[in-house]
Amino acid sequence: MHGSRRDFLKLAGVTAMGLSAATLGLLGDGAQAADALPQAADFANPLTAKRWAMVIDTAKLDEDTMEKCIHACHSFHNVPEIAGKQTIKWLWKDEFEATFPSERPDYLSEDVKKREFLLLCNHCTNPPCVRVCPTKATFQRPDGLVAMDYHRCIGCRYCMAACPFGARSFNFQDPAPFIKEVNPIYPHRTRGVVEKCTFCVEHLAQGQLPLCVQASEGAMVFGDLSDPDSVVRKVLKEKFAIRRKPELGTEPGVFYIL
Amino acid sequence: MYNAKFIIPGLIVFLLLVLFPFVKGFGTPEMKVELEKPKTAKQCVLKTEQMRDSHMVLLNEWRDMALREDKRVYTAPDGKKYDISLTNTCLQCHENKEKFCDKCHNEVGVDPYCFSCHNLAPVKKEGGK
Amino acid sequence: MLEKALKGSPRYFGMLLACLAIMGIGGGFYLYQLNHGLMITGMSRDVSWGFYIAQFTYMVGVAASAVMLVLPYYFHHYKAYAKMIIMGEFLAIAAVIMCLGFIIIDIGQPQRALNMVLHPTPNSILFWDMIVLNGYLVLNVVIGWTSLMSYWKRMTPPGWLKPLAYLSIIWAFSIHTVTAFLYAGLPSREYWLSAILAARFLSSAFCSGPAILLLLTLLIKKLTKFDPGKEAVKTLATTITYAMCVNVFFFLLEVFTSFYSNIPGHTDPLIFLFTGIEGHTYMTPFMWTATLLGLGSLFLLIPVKWRENREILVPALIMLVIGTWLDKGMGLIVAGFTPNPFEKVTEYLPTGSELMIALMIYATGGFVLTILWKVALEVRGEVEGKL
Numbered sequence A: 001m002h003g004s005r006r007d008f009l010k011l012a013g014v015t016a017m018g019l020s021a022a023t024l025g026l027l028g029d030g031a032q033a034a035d036a037l038p039q040a041a042d043f044a045n046p047l048t049a050k051r052w053a054m055v056i057d058t059a060k061l062d063e064d065t066m067e068k069c070i071h072a073c074h075s076f077h078n079v080p081e082i083a084g085k086q087t088i089k090w091l092w093k094d095e096f097e098a099t100f101p102s103e104r105p106d107y108l109s110e111d112v113k114k115r116e117f118l119l120l121c122n123h124c125t126n127p128p129c130v131r132v133c134p135t136k137a138t139f140q141r142p143d144g145l146v147a148m149d150y151h152r153c154i155g156c157r158y159c160m161a162a163c164p165f166g167a168r169s170f171n172f173q174d175p176a177p178f179i180k181e182v183n184p185i186y187p188h189r190t191r192g193v194v195e196k197c198t199f200c201v202e203h204l205a206q207g208q209l210p211l212c213v214q215a216s217e218g219a220m221v222f223g224d225l226s227d228p229d230s231v232v233r234k235v236l237k238e239k240f241a242i243r244r245k246p247e248l249g250t251e252p253g254v255f256y257i258l
Numbered sequence B: 001m002y003n004a005k006f007i008i009p010g011l012i013v014f015l016l017l018v019l020f021p022f023v024k025g026f027g028t029p030e031m032k033v034e035l036e037k038p039k040t041a042k043q044c045v046l047k048t049e050q051m052r053d054s055h056m057v058l059l060n061e062w063r064d065m066a067l068r069e070d071k072r073v074y075t076a077p078d079g080k081k082y083d084i085s086l087t088n089t090c091l092q093c094h095e096n097k098e099k100f101c102d103k104c105h106n107e108v109g110v111d112p113y114c115f116s117c118h119n120l121a122p123v124k125k126e127g128g129k
Numbered sequence C: 001m002l003e004k005a006l007k008g009s010p011r012y013f014g015m016l017l018a019c020l021a022i023m024g025i026g027g028g029f030y031l032y033q034l035n036h037g038l039m040i041t042g043m044s045r046d047v048s049w050g051f052y053i054a055q056f057t058y059m060v061g062v063a064a065s066a067v068m069l070v071l072p073y074y075f076h077h078y079k080a081y082a083k084m085i086i087m088g089e090f091l092a093i094a095a096v097i098m099c100l101g102f103i104i105i106d107i108g109q110p111q112r113a114l115n116m117v118l119h120p121t122p123n124s125i126l127f128w129d130m131i132v133l134n135g136y137l138v139l140n141v142v143i144g145w146t147s148l149m150s151y152w153k154r155m156t157p158p159g160w161l162k163p164l165a166y167l168s169i170i171w172a173f174s175i176h177t178v179t180a181f182l183y184a185g186l187p188s189r190e191y192w193l194s195a196i197l198a199a200r201f202l203s204s205a206f207c208s209g210p211a212i213l214l215l216l217t218l219l220i221k222k223l224t225k226f227d228p229g230k231e232a233v234k235t236l237a238t239t240i241t242y243a244m245c246v247n248v249f250f251f252l253l254e255v256f257t258s259f260y261s262n263i264p265g266h267t268d269p270l271i272f273l274f275t276g277i278e279g280h281t282y283m284t285p286f287m288w289t290a291t292l293l294g295l296g297s298l299f300l301l302i303p304v305k306w307r308e309n310r311e312i313l314v315p316a317l318i319m320l321v322i323g324t325w326l327d328k329g330m331g332l333i334v335a336g337f338t339p340n341p342f343e344k345v346t347e348y349l350p351t352g353s354e355l356m357i358a359l360m361i362y363a364t365g366g367f368v369l370t371i372l373w374k375v376a377l378e379v380r381g382e383v384e385g386k387l
Helices: A005-023 A063-076 A110-114 A128-132 A158-162 A211-215 A231-238 B004-025 B048-068 B086-093 B101-108 C002-006 C010-036 C051-064 C067-075 C085-106 C125-152 C161-184 C196-223 C230-261 C264-274 C284-301 C310-337 C352-384
Strands: A052-057 A091-095 A116-120 A138-140 A146-148 A220-224 A254-257 B073-075 B081-083
Touching (some): A052 A231, A063 A091, A063 A211, A128 A138, A128 A158, A211 A220, A220 A231, A231 A254, B081 B086, C002 C352, C051 C125, C051 C161, C051 C310, C051 C352, C067 C085, C067 C161, C067 C196, C067 C230, C085 C125, C085 C196, C085 C352, C125 C161, C125 C352, C161 C196, C196 C230, C196 C310, C196 C352, C230 C264, C230 C284, C230 C310, C264 C310, C284 C310
Parallel strands (some): A052 A254
Antiparallel strands (some): A091 A116, A138 A146, B073 B081
16 A cells, blocks of 8 residues: 555554444443443454454554553453562563663653553463473464464463463462452463463454453554465564564564554 | 383372272262253353363353354254354353352362353343443 | 381381471361462573472482482492492482472473373473383382382392492483473573583582482481491592582683673573572572572591591581572572573562472472481391491
8 A cells, every 4th residue: 555654544543443442332341342242142253364464653652551551451351450479461561671671772852761562461472381282271263363272271370481472371270269359251270270362362353453452442452463465564664673582583573663 | 021120019009099090980870960051041151061071162162253253143953043152142141150150160170261251241141231 | 128117216107297287287288279270480481490380490419319329339349339329319309209299399280290201292391201211210119118128038039130230320310301401402491501511410410319328328327227338428528528529610701601792692691590680680699699608518527537527518508408409499490491582581480389399399309318328227237237
């Protein structure tokens, strides 16, 4: 496409507004566009891809938006709120040095120094966590997503040791007492299994974008990296984006525009 | 035989212990469990006899279909389509775990751990909580 | 032959009861962990492996170390080890049982452990670890029991024993190499990401395992009339000394590569261990103690006159065991996870419950070892007329 940057931003903005409008429903916490029960018909038109990826425009994310994204994810997926070092998080924020430690930042620009970044599972193309799982409880789907099967996980935490990005959390105890408001549509987990961001597979199956993308007000885009016409490819053509710890060769699927 | 005075009584005690449950249950009526049937639906995903015998097999198949193969719709033999979900589909109709699921499970002494993760009170079909 | 374990002195039964008591107490803590989860340990989202896995790593080394006796005895016909060989094989059995025990208590859903068999995953090193550890257990049980049984019946052992013993030599190297591969192939943990980790594991195993065996044998010599023989002790002590020299050398190689290249991923864990980073110095006492004890043990072991003096050998071996244990059983795992992927430090120390549960596994190993060694000693006494 020969659209200008301006046209693209217009398109992204309208899409984001449309999605946010649906998301800003009056249906309570963790609401998604269809908070009512999913029916069989809802799964008729899933979003498909050969390789899902996400681009985060970090300059567009402010504290409030990031909180909205984290809240959207954690409240829908019944992620417990556990304080301390045995915490569980699928999506969280941190500063530059923690997000990009290989940069070994010195003399950062003022605004990047103050900026916070959203961190999540990178759904790598070459995931070390999948390589080491002894039961295939974590596995790579044909669309590039790194998925979790909580039924099969034996809780050996080898995947947690293997993940270079610290994206995985272990249920050291029963999470149920720590879930603020249980979302009945989505299960929670039990003690003794590892969990992480799933790129909202259940939403993709219903033709919807991941919850954090929906809540991000256009700062995050999500699409098929192998499709040259997808929104992620378009953004990546126009803006320079980096990934976390690229030297390890895991080929993360989350790009950050600084 | 050697030690016959220990072995014969030992064998008799063993037989008594092993046959005790059968002796005790002899003559009692067949086990009957009163399940509270769903109020709204008349038809389950599969026929009742099939469900009674193999709902656990179906649930295992559902688990692998939804999670591992990303197939989230199940087409029953009669052609109806269902969203693969323990909470959102099964518990939609079978609302009360104690009056339905537990009735049989307690009687036969099984303790499935499904509900340590899958929620008990689904969102109602009409929308809203 | 096992019935020989049913009769013994009050001291023997006292030992068995003590082990059972500790197993019982630890078992109580383990039940609590089963019901409430691993939250009772000191592990965290950042340091997700801890004391249990560290003990597993150390005991795999002890299990593999039987090869230091098997190789000379079976392959090179070194007859001086004739009395010690069965003790080494039985120690390996107890050690592998402890390894498997440490894995079971560490995983979050132990009742699902068989998922590793139901869904085999050859690309996962943990899968191979399960295979080689269980294989090694079977090998040692078969070889140990058959050779002891043949000796007891005064028969020549069956023809398949020698090939199995040769297999166990290679298998012993493999169990600790595979365990090292658990760590050495992870791109995420720079402290472990080194080809020499497997070699370090083996060298540390080959000094600490035989040291434990020698210490226990000398203890048995005090408690019973069993004498392993002067030459066996001498050779084993020499083996231990060489292995410890290699162990220290390999560690110094790591230090060189880390600090000469000055790559932070390599230097940070070492700095953390030996001087602490950002005020987190809780590991430094352990590591410096390990260094002092390790070097001290070498200082005492290298001079031949001292090594052959039991009064000096025993303390030196104790120092060696503690030093290598602090390095592998305390430092290795924590340093792999520190600093975390976000360049921060999350402290880890085992909790009391964690230690009690680990003690339960150690007591299980002690229980198995006591019984097996009792059988071996009784058989020897019967065959030779004396120990």
